[in-house]
Amino acid sequence: MRKSIATVSLSGSLSEKLTAAAAAGFDGVEIFENDLIASALSPEEVRTRAADLGLAIDLYQPFRDAEAVPEAVLVRNLRRAERKFAVMERLGADTLLVCSSVSPDALDDDALAAESLHRLAARAAEHGVRLAYEALAWGRHVRTYDHAWRIVEAADHPALGVCLDSFHILSRGSDPRGIEDIPGEKIFFLQLADAPRIAMDVLQWSRHYRCFPGQGDFDVTGLVAHTVRAGYAGPLSLEVFNDVFRQGDAARTAVDAMRSLLTLEEAAGIGTPPVPVVPPTGFAFAELVTADTEQPRALLRALGFTRTGRHATKPVDLWQQGAARVLLSSAGGDRRDGATLAALGLETPDQSAAVRRAEALLAPVVPRRRAAGDAPLDAVAAPDGTELFFCRTDAAPGAVDWTHDFPAVPGNTEDGEGGGAAGITRIDHVALPQPWHQFDEASLFYRGVLGLVPDESLDLADPFGLLRSRAVSTADGSLRIALNVAPGPGEREARPQHIAFATDDIVAAARLLHGRGAGLLAIPGNYYDDLAARYELPPERLAELAAWGILYDRDAYGEFHHCYTATVGRVFFEIVQRTGGYRGYGAQNAAVRLAAQHAADGGRPVR
């Protein structure tokens, strides 16, 4: 279906908004009146600009407080509307959004509302303009789409139809099935927005917390399906007011918006579906980049990793323990940051389909710098810049195994099996702090591009602010990524990343690491006093956890033990042991871990 976006969804000047919408592949825009009023471009110039960019002006919006008013007020409103029809003729826009009145002047009188809309529509028709009447969730008398439709039906004018808006409908809990009772040709426009479920004043909710479909909690897909079944054939148009988008980069927001519509069309079974998603089956590797590899090498050795290979043509080493693989690269990397988690290898059954899927969903493909003979590793960039490589390990004969690019290094080096393995079996999860403006974009990206399932959003207390955290994972938990976001833009965006390794015996692992001087994070004794109060753990078990700085959590499915290394550059490691199907990430303990890191950091003295 045709795809539109309201200019209010994007930041910048009107001209910048049009450019961004066109670049992301939109077919049209809704022009938000305030954007035009504040623009230095005349309506004729906006019309030309849009045409040059290949954008239709699908809607001009909004016209407020029009209907169900005493005659004298209606006469003023008709006069006001004439001014707007004139602007629309100059713009070349033929549909005007009329939203249900919020004015104290409005009377609770459907017949009067219908009559005034009929008169307005008659005037509009003279200018070649159609009116799309929309029920605002906080309208004075008209708040539901079916009520708006009854009034439109009674007004009975060919230039009058309804505008449906998923936010206004779903925020009030209206049943969208009734949309199918409206004749498709009387649905003049469809605006889409999602939102997280927050119990708050619906006007504030709408103004600040709307998000793109797939980023919130509403069933926007279902609503679209009902509307299409009703016979609607107009554009799917995104109208999202959001404090984050207002500040973000318009070009980037427009791509996020388009990805949302593509995913929505696929879910609703409309439009041309993209290549089906190819979910990864696990982590092939995590890649650390650093100008100076000394510190991470020492830590990997202490953790029981062995350097098993070196890239044939690049300064990249493969470190391995069980099925946990870490690439350590000294190519690139910012000396100031130290080690950074720059890339993830995703085990992917069908690499070429995965790349096509990612491209169809507008994921930027990372330019490949590949020497002859290297395995064809394809990568796309996640919203935070992390490179995601689609690859296969231990591939069947004939297929390409990326580890072949890392011939074995001679044994018995200092990076060999000196310490011995510590029982690490695989990468359990990675945690990636996200730029503040890109948190919702990231969760939609991982869902749309990789088919990962987003978990619920959690607030974690840090000594200097709340962190929001949301995990995305495969259904079977074989691949988990925890996305974290700082409390505000510009604040501490350079929070550490981490890689969590799984083990089947965390006490043995912690004991080994302590013995090798791996520097596990010290956990305060007060934490164990509280653990003793909260859970009836045997005293000797508690003493053991305290001795090694192991944190504990449980959920309805099982138990979780975890401990942390010191931070090296931007990265630290976690060792985790899941038992009995525990599903979380130890969020309960995050405040203690963050405070302990703050203390260890020494940035500010704790003692």
Added chain:
Amino acid sequence: MRKSIATVSLSGSLSEKLTAAAAAGFDGVEIFENDLIASALSPEEVRTRAADLGLAIDLYQPFRDAEAVPEAVLVRNLRRAERKFAVMERLGADTLLVCSSVSPDALDDDALAAESLHRLAARAAEHGVRLAYEALAWGRHVRTYDHAWRIVEAADHPALGVCLDSFHILSRGSDPRGIEDIPGEKIFFLQLADAPRIAMDVLQWSRHYRCFPGQGDFDVTGLVAHTVRAGYAGPLSLEVFNDVFRQGDAARTAVDAMRSLLTLEEAAGIGTPPVPVVPPTGFAFAELVTADTEQPRALLRALGFTRTGRHATKPVDLWQQGAARVLLSSAGGDRRDGATLAALGLETPDQSAAVRRAEALLAPVVPRRRAAGDAPLDAVAAPDGTELFFCRTDAAPGAVDWTHDFPAVPGNTEDGEGGGAAGITRIDHVALPQPWHQFDEASLFYRGVLGLVPDESLDLADPFGLLRSRAVSTADGSLRIALNVAPGPGEREARPQHIAFATDDIVAAARLLHGRGAGLLAIPGNYYDDLAARYELPPERLAELAAWGILYDRDAYGEFHHCYTATVGRVFFEIVQRTGGYRGYGAQNAAVRLAAQHAADGGRPVR
């Protein structure tokens, strides 16, 4: 009365929180359990640290989900409580906050609740601990303070009383007069927090939007008065969870908190009142500081100002037009920022009382660098660093007039009456962008220190985010300051400041300025098309406004016309004309002005 603060109200480690509370003059703290758990200090070390700082540990909090549960659960809860009593003995804390249960295990049975609290209190008493039972606004069965009191009364144990919390009481709209029915000695603790009126889920509201008394919309003063009348003699204790404070500087937040309690005591008529407030009666001057005065001088000349004096000992010029005075200083100033509005002179009838008031409310006094013979100008620093000078112009004989420090300069210089006055009569208002973390602090500062009245908070749309704006002013409008804040920390905090000059004929002023090439901000034609639709202004009037780039607004009291100069450094000027008692600042037009400045800025191309 004694003053306390909960550690959860401050950022950082527990040790940092204690230091900040003591430095701001608090007598005690409530220790939030999670702060202790995450601390590397043992309870004994915390006790010693607090004692060294002169802080009592007035409360340990919270103990959750204790009461009205089946026997087996209660036995577990008693065991859990014993662990906490042991921690409290080590801490030297004798009062534990018990908040009403939110657990699904809790039964709706007041008799059972009373019985379980009685048993808990009996155990507590063995450890010398008292329990303060508090109704959480979102408790499962107990949500109001009178309900909590009925249960405490029925439990009838000397170690059991109630804790009152202004947020929980006022957020639910409970009538605080009933507090006077509780015997004072059974009110074990009083926690204070304010909040803006937001219609949202009360738990989220409480967790993220609490603020200090005087910064929100609740009548905390009235609640305190009722509690004191009931006979309560314990501490006034601030318990404020807030996303801003969590990120702010603990020392600064603690001072803001103490200022809130001092203002509250004064309003409630308890404690020792500070020196009465001395509200200013107008602006004596606004001072611009810049390393290079060329651009602001040219603009002041074009605006019709005359250089009438130069400071006897400093490189500071006095520019004047009517009763509008601008100081232009080339001492200091950051070359990169250009001109900055660094100080305001406030007409003050009793300077010495004003300074004593400011000091009593913890306003930092600006060190004076005064030459012999200079008028004794006393200044304090506002939260954003703006210096506020208490001074008098045209003082009665015997009193000191600050303008005497600016002897007249020889006439006929290039800065003389070349252009001629443009009808500017006085400074109408100044607008000061605030650092994100200090917006609420600033409005409380101006209210407490200067007796200014805060206006309601408004959201203004900028091309790159919403701006929050709140004005503070004297009751008669003789002095007005608009405080603005960027949408997030770190974002565009260096927004321009501005000075608005009043005139009685804005068209004449604008015509003059245009003629002198003062470069008024260009306002888009679309704005005037919309003005024509919104108001029935005569066409010739509209044409005149459009010709000079004058914006228009009206309210219930009168009309407002205003226009803007170009920005010089961090500062621009506004010319305003108020007629018929208009009270606002043209907020309606802010989005157009901001977009026009964005376009003029050329930072990003508009065309």
